[in-house]
Amino acid sequence: MRNTIVPIVIVVVTLAGLWYAAVVPMNIKTALTDAERGGAVVDPSGAKDRRNLSPFSLVAKNTFAIRQTFNQARPRLPAPHQILVELWNTTANKKITSKRSLVFHGWITLSATLLGFAIGTGLGIILAVGIVYNRAMDMSVMPWAIASQTIPILAIAPMIIVVLNSIGIQGLLPKAIISAYLSFFPVVVGMVKGLRSPDPMQLDLLKTYNSNSVQGFWKLRLPSSIPYLFASLKIGIAASLVGAIVGELPTGAIRGLGARLLAGSYYGQTVQIWSALLAAACLAATLVAIIGLLQRITLKRMGML
Amino acid sequence: MDTTPVIAASHLSLTFETADGPVSALTDINLDIKKGEFVSFIGPSGCGKTTFLRVMADLEKPTGGSITINNMSPGEARKKRAYGYVFQSASLYPWRTIGRNIRLPLEIMGYSKFEQTNRVNKVLELVDLSDFENKFPWQLSGGMQQRASIARALAFDADILLMDEPFGALDEIVRDHLNEQLLELWQRTKKTIGFVTHSIPEAVYLSTKIVVMSPRPGRITDIIDSPLPNKRPLEIRDSLEFIEIAHRVREGLRSGHRSE
Numbered sequence: 001m002r003n004t005i006v007p008i009v010i011v012v013v014t015l016a017g018l019w020y021a022a023v024v025p026m027n028i029k030t031a032l033t034d035a036e037r038g039g040a041v042v043d044p045s046g047a048k049d050r051r052n053l054s055p056f057s058l059v060a061k062n063t064f065a066i067r068q069t070f071n072q073a074r075p076r077l078p079a080p081h082q083i084l085v086e087l088w089n090t091t092a093n094k095k096i097t098s099k100r101s102l103v104f105h106g107w108i109t110l111s112a113t114l115l116g117f118a119i120g121t122g123l124g125i126i127l128a129v130g131i132v133y134n135r136a137m138d139m140s141v142m143p144w145a146i147a148s149q150t151i152p153i154l155a156i157a158p159m160i161i162v163v164l165n166s167i168g169i170q171g172l173l174p175k176a177i178i179s180a181y182l183s184f185f186p187v188v189v190g191m192v193k194g195l196r197s198p199d200p201m202q203l204d205l206l207k208t209y210n211s212n213s214v215q216g217f218w219k220l221r222l223p224s225s226i227p228y229l230f231a232s233l234k235i236g237i238a239a240s241l242v243g244a245i246v247g248e249l250p251t252g253a254i255r256g257l258g259a260r261l262l263a264g265s266y267y268g269q270t271v272q273i274w275s276a277l278l279a280a281a282c283l284a285a286t287l288v289a290i291i292g293l294l295q296r297i298t299l300k301r302m303g304m305l
Numbered sequence: 306m307d308t309t310p311v312i313a314a315s316h317l318s319l320t321f322e323t324a325d326g327p328v329s330a331l332t333d334i335n336l337d338i339k340k341g342e343f344v345s346f347i348g349p350s351g352c353g354k355t356t357f358l359r360v361m362a363d364l365e366k367p368t369g370g371s372i373t374i375n376n377m378s379p380g381e382a383r384k385k386r387a388y389g390y391v392f393q394s395a396s397l398y399p400w401r402t403i404g405r406n407i408r409l410p411l412e413i414m415g416y417s418k419f420e421q422t423n424r425v426n427k428v429l430e431l432v433d434l435s436d437f438e439n440k441f442p443w444q445l446s447g448g449m450q451q452r453a454s455i456a457r458a459l460a461f462d463a464d465i466l467l468m469d470e471p472f473g474a475l476d477e478i479v480r481d482h483l484n485e486q487l488l489e490l491w492q493r494t495k496k497t498i499g500f501v502t503h504s505i506p507e508a509v510y511l512s513t514k515i516v517v518m519s520p521r522p523g524r525i526t527d528i529i530d531s532p533l534p535n536k537r538p539l540e541i542r543d544s545l546e547f548i549e550i551a552h553r554v555r556e557g558l559r560s561g562h563r564s565e
Contacts, residue, residue, distance in 0.1 A: 201396045204364050208390040209461075210383055211413040219409065223400050302400040303441035 016080050020070075025055035026077040027069035032058065034072070035065050078271045086275040099255075102279050108256040110283060112172055112244040116179020117237050123180060124187025124232070131188070132195040132221070133213070142192075149185050153178065153243065158250035175256075179243030183236035190232030194225025226302065230295035237287045245280060257283075309376075310337035311465060311497045312361060316370035319356060329522035330356045334370070336516065336525065340464075343491055343498045345508035346516045347554060348561065353523020354501045354516075358467050361499060362390050374465070386414060388465035389458030393473055395450035397442040397457075404429070404438035407457045414461055428456040431490060448479040452486070459494070467499045472507070481539060484510055488537055505558075509533075509550045510542055517554055519561020527557035 029050060036042045043061045044050060050058060059066065070079040078086075087102065094101035127145070130137040157178050164174040198220050206216050248258025257280050264273035299305040317334040320327045331353045338344050346354035359365040360372060363379035374382035382388065389410075397406045404425050411421040429435045432452040442450055451471055458466060472480045484507060491498055502508050508515050509531070517527040531550060533541060541547055 199396070201392045201394065202398075205390065205392065205396060206413070207364060208362055208383065208388070209410045209413045210386055215413050219413070220398070223398065226400075303402065303443075304399050 019077075019080055023075070023077050023079045024059055024066055024069050027072055027075045028055050028058050028062070028065065030072060030074075030076070031065045031068040032062055035062075035068060040064070074268050075270055078274050082271050083274045083278055086271045087278060090275065091279075102257075102260070102275065105255060105257050105260050105276070106279055106283060109241070109244050109248065109258065109280070112175035112247065112256070113179055113237070113240045113283075113287070115172060115176035116181075116243055117183050117240040119176060120180035120183030120236060120240060121187050121233065124184040124236070125191055125229075127184070127188050128191030128195060129217075131192050133217075142188075145185055145188050148181070153182060153246050154249075156181075157243075157246050161247065161250050175244050175247035178247035179240040182239040182243040186232040186235040186239065187229070190228045191225055194228030195221045197224045197228065223302065226298065227304065230291065230298070233291050234288050234295075237291055238284050241280065241284045241287065309339075311340045311342075312336070312338040312372070312374055312499070314357075314370065314372040317357075317360065317367050317372050318369035319353075319360060319365060319367045320369075331360070331367070332522040332524050334525055336528070338497060338499070338514070340497055341495050342514055343488075343500065343512050344514045344516060345500045345502055345512040346518060347502055347505065347508045348518035348558065349503075349520055351520040351523070352518040352561070353520070354518050355469050356523065357518075358469055358499055358501050361465075362388060362467055364390075386461060387463055388467050389461065389463045391451075391455055391458045391466070391468040391471045393470045395442070395447075395454040397450055397453060399442055402439050402441055403434060403445065403453045406442070406453060407460050410457060410461050416461075424460050424462075428459045431459060431493075432456040433486070446479075448475050448483060451475065451483065455487075455490075459490075459496075463496075465497045465499070469501045470503065471500075473503060480504075480507070485539060487511065492535060505551050505554050506542060509547055509554060510537065510539075515550070515554055517557035517561070519558070526561045527553070529553055529557075 029047070032042050032050060033047045036045065036047070042050075042065075044053075069075070071082070072078075075082070090100060090102040094103075096103040096107075098104060127137075127141055131141055132138070160178055160181075161170075161174050164170065164177070202220060202224075203216070206220060211219070245256070245258040245261070248256035249262055257276050260276035261273055264270065264276060296305065314334050314336045317331060318329070319331040320329050334353075334357060346357060348354050356365055360367050361374060361379060363383040372379060374387055375385075377385070377387075397403070398409065401409065407425045407428060408421050411424060416424070425438070426435070429438055432455055434449060434452055434456065437445060437449065437453075442453070445453065455468075455471065458468075472483050475483065488511060500508075500511060513531050513535075515527075515529040515531060516525055517529070518524065519526045529550060532546060533550070
């Protein structure tokens, strides 16, 4: 544990340092405009004259304004502490039933993610079993599965929402379907590989026992595929979250982390956008970590770790 | 001893169709194996010894001639679970303990839980692995893993044991030890054993009958009935008789090469 903490802290501190360094030139022009309005002397004076100047020279000429670049209401690039404060205010300091609570929006997205992940994983496993056991499916399904992933999800998500809405399905399910659309693919690929992973000797061995294919599936192919399944699930759960967020964009930005992103960009609330992004990243990391934990427990119990 | 052959092959041949044209893996194989015999198949790579074993086990289909196992076709014999097969590698399932690996064929064949436990205990004792029932394969050495795989082949009490270079990947000392144990096991269980090997001393030490094979096309060049007694200490390998048989096997292998 101690071995991992030090490098992680170093990376985080370095990233934060680079971020703060980037905040100054990104926000200097608006900071100077605000300062000039407040009566400060700015070199050169007048926003028009500053427009085409390099932000770095502006910083060098007006070092007094550096402080302000970190505390703007609508910065181009918010400073990390602004995002953390916003995160804190919209999680711990808000009732979770509030429309401004990130926990509330996070849960909306999470529920669609989990439902989509379950559908995608189930569908992926069923397709993989079909591909491995049925030659016709082997020849036909895989090209379609690959083709499905080449379509930009941003293009197809609104159509899924509209089509389902027209037959009276709205709310959680359409988002979950978009989420499943992204997450079934890694499961198919991983499980096909996993179900085919037993070597010929192990298959011959079952043949000498005159076992049937159902026994072969439960006793050999399925257990062999478990490590592959978990690798796929880790990719799948992250893809599910992306799918759920994308699914929230065309619904008119009402609820969910995707809605927070969209609303933030409508109103120029960069701090809100970044805090929703960070919340989504934390959520994804937590989900992947949970799958990783399940993987460790399962493989340990199977004696394969 | 029963004199009707357990395994009878006559004019057996097998030709693989490959992209480079047909490859004759076995031609005109004639061999009778009687009940309780320990038969070794020896020859260089590509001589068809493994293929012949696989034909007996119904893992390959012959393209000519005939072969019977207990007066049945290999396919029928397989469905009656007439033989246990031991592969080059132990191929134990890594997610099953040693005990549960041995239980695998018993589960598939539908033995009762009680019977499974009995048989697992019995064969574990037979291969001297009783203390390792609850260990996973990776916790065992290569030799122990191969013993576990022999136990697995013995668990359902087939009277024919087919072994495809089971000790090929093990070092000399472990191999000697396992050879001794295998002989003892054979004498106790009275099974008919088909044993594929690369090693002349191993073949001579273990077998009552040695089948010398040679490649391109795969065929039998010599069949030697061993005059050695059934009880064989390791020292027998220094006896004159042993050396004479080994010499004859070597000559058989060499003549197979000369004819190319």
